Amino acid sequence: MKATIMFCVTIGLLSSQAAFAASVINEPTKWEDFVNHDIRLDDAAIFSGESFSAAAGETVYYISASGKSGNSGLSPDSPWDLAACNAHKADNSIYLFKRGDQFRGFISRKSDKLNTKFGAYGAGTRPLFLGSIVISGWQKTADSRIAAAVRGQVYEADLSGAVFGGTDGGNGVRHLFFNRKLMTIARYPNVAGPEQVNWLNITEKTGDYSFYDTHLAGRSNTAGYWTGATLRARTYSWQYSVRQVTGYSSGIITTESVSTPWYPVKGWGYFLDNKIEELDYPGEWFYDPLHKKIFFYPPQDTNISASLAEGMTHDTGINIYWQQHQTSVKDLSFKQYIGNCVNINSSNQILLANVATQHCGQGVYIYNANDSELRGNHIDGSFETGINIAKHENILVAENIISNNGMYPTYGSFSAALTQGKGINSLNDGVLTISGNTIVNSSYSGIEIGTTNALVEKNFIQGSLLHINDGGAIVLRGSNMRILNNIIIGVYGNINDGANGYTGNDKTSKHGSYGMGIFDYAGIQGNVISGNTAAYARDIGIMIQEGADYQISGNVSYGNEVQIQAKKGGSGISIEDNIIFNGDNIVIGAGTYADHKGLELSGSFTNLAVDRNKYGSLCSESYIFYNGGYDIDSFRHFNGTLDLNSTSNSAKVPQFSVSSLVSTLAEDDFESCENTNQWTNTSIFSGGKCSSDTSKTGSKSFVKEDATVAPTYFQLKNTVSFVKDKIYRMEFDSYASGRTIYELSIASMIDGVWTRLIPEYRFQFKSARQHHRLMFKARMDMSEQPIFHVKDGNDQQIWIDNFVLQEVMVQPKEKTKIVFDNAALHGIQSDSVLLVNKTFASKTCTVPTGYATLSGQQGSVTLAPFKSAVLIRAETQPPSAQSSAMPWLLLLQ
Helix, strand or coil: CCCCCCCCCCCCCCCCHHCCCCCECCCCCCCHHHHCCCCCCCCCCCCCCCCCCCCCCCEEEEEECCCCCCCCCCCCCECCCCCHHHHHCCCCCEEEEEECCCCCCCEEEECCCCCHHHHHHCCCCCEEEEEEEEEECCCCCCCCCCCCHHHHCCCEEECCCCCCCCHHHCCCCCEEEECEEEEECCCCCCCCCCCCCHHHHEEEEEEECHHHHHHHHCCCCCCCCCCCCCEEEEEECCCCEEEEEEEEEEEEECCCCCCCCCCCHHHHHHHHCCCHHCCHHHHHHHCCCCCCCEEECCCCCCCCCCCCCEECCCCCCCCECCCCCCCECCCCCCEEEEEEEEEECCCCCCCCEEEEEEEEEEEEEEEEEEEEEEEEEEEEEECCEEEEEEEEEEEEEECCCCECCCCCCCCCCCCEEEECCCEEEECCCCEEEEEEEEEEEEEEEEEEEEECCEEEECEEHHHHHHCCCEEEEEEEEECCCEEECCCEEEEEECCCCCCCECCCCCCCEECCCCCCECCCCCCCCCCCEECCCEEEEEEEEEEEEECCCEEEECCCEECCCCEEEEEEEEECEEEEHHHHHHHCCCCCCCCCCCCCCCEEECCCCEECCEECCEEEEECCCCEEEEEEECHHHHHHHHHCCCCCEEEECCCCCCCEECCCCCEEEEEEEECCCCCCCCCCCCCEECEEEEEEECCCCCCCCCCCCCCCCCCCCCEEEECCCCCCCCCEEEEEEEEEEEEEEEECEEEEECEEEECCCCEEEEEEEECCCCCEEEEEEEECHHHHHHEEEECCCCCCCCCEEEEEEEEEEEEECCCCCECCHHHHHHHCCCCCCEEEECCCCCCCEEECCCCCCCCCCCCCCECCEEEEEEECCCCCCCCCCCCCCCEEEEECC
């Protein structure tokens, strides 16, 4: 079949991802920008027909909310109820639930029956199974434990007659939903909802299981006040801890004696909940198991009598347990279960398709299951993990939507060491394919995998490490895996929410933002990372450490702080045919003042291959870092065996759009420069001499003699007073006798710590006249003399001319943007664009006038499924006569 292509046409079927992202993702500047706000579980979708047709030997049974155990169950006119379904056990049975109906309870049939199918009949929404009880009979409370100031707003309900889940009904109410929205367990400090955070901070460690907080001491609570409450703490970069408080006195919290790494350490955040005396804010609730009562302060402007209140109590939605081989589950919905919405245990050949889950501990849990398939499901709002795969063999996870994983901080489970918020987790060996999934909004990783020989391909992952830190959208813990053609956008690495703690009891250091696109643990080997796109990671796009026999090829790494990093050395590592693009979008990295890098290598390597890469760097002159910082020519010059066939665009744009000049802080064209010696010449610099040789820069200049002898630097003679958050522009011309690199440093010793105003910036000098421009935002107030240190090529001379340092006023300027369709390309203003095809079909887009590929191609560009391209724009009016305006260039994967 042929199609006429106009603008942007997709040939074939669109994947499910297309419905859950806007056509444009703008450059992120704050946490909210990393979150996909569009994705929703579609509860209103209407379906019809029967999920399964009976084959020879199969029997169909019908179940509805109005059914009865005494009915035959053999027709929609005589349906069973849920109890009759759970009681029935026979091979070759098909159980169809009426669409549009709700069933409170669960499907659980521990048996060894074969070929069992669970599906839907009729027309309407998916049959909905709920692990909660309806709570009614609300009355205004008179309980004296609740503060008198709010007692009139708080209701209570008697649950002594309720049937709870768990052993002997011991679950009680684990979570409360009000009009299907999760409410907040009564806590201190208050928040508007459980998706929000408001942390206290540990002041000092007082014991292995105790700490002191000055703020808590100031509340003047009596001894024992917090005993029995729940401590929910951020205890490390990637870890929460949820445990019971066993003692309290004068600001000292003592918890149960369960070992937790790094707990408690100064500065880490925590809050306290499950305390009825703290029920003082709209949306809060408390369950009293002793008196079997629930207390609730409903949200403002709501009528509790006319609203739906549900208490989560049951453990599992559907339990496929113990040799229930050849079981299929289709077209059902499960919500509000403490444990797993779907539990697959010791059963093989399981199919789970078009199933929706929401607000469960885990959406799907697989243990000791083989030859099974999860396809086309939507797993939403899991408290801990979307899909958790333990012991297995031959599992396919394909074309699912897995969204909002662990997005209620610390609500994952009661655990001394909790890393919640993984989309897909598999740490056991066994054949595994993860393909074509959409994984959006994860507190931690999108996919964490330690399964040897696994295939992870064509997944779209957006919004990872949104609440905790130090990991990746894809985390690799195993060897010989293939990570192919995945698209990763937006990895935050949260160091704000409760994460102001020190990394150890020495109280000397804190974590930075470690949000990575693809991240591996040290010492694994044989992994192939190929054809992926990683963009907007606040730390590293693709990172390996101490790897062996790694292939990193054909990837696009765009707008991250570091694009590709191989650290701590390794053997047999190949980094080839990648697009490595620095967006220099300064708002991304580990704070506002990140030093953006293209390729970064560190440690000792054997059999390292780096070649045929395409580099792009909009603003920075240095983008390859390996025992120094280089552009492509300097890298070849000083490291002659690597990147010999790689290329780099030479287009450069200013970091900001200047609207006006505030003041000139230093300026010299060196026409009046006279020599006395290198320290007392009449120029603005010390450490060199005046030069009357006009052949180098076109006029008189300042010359720094070779730095093989002291001094190895030159600097401004006068101190410059920089002001926090002000914008500065430095420009000058240069010429060098040969390749040499100097690093600009503006730094002071503050409280015994060498503190930088900006990241050290490396200027690349060569035997040609060049114009250099650096614009930066001051990190703090600082008065210092900017200094230029030689880093490589210290035997070369350099000439500096037309130097100027100014404070300027700037206007907002967008450096990067991600675009998914052709329409969004029209009228673009950003300095660069990442064009992404996240569908299973080829996509052809018209390249606007003025754009071209690196080979000069114009007109249109075709992206294969799950591929991307980088569009860059050169400055239309260069700052000097060194170069003319350059066209738009397209870097294609």
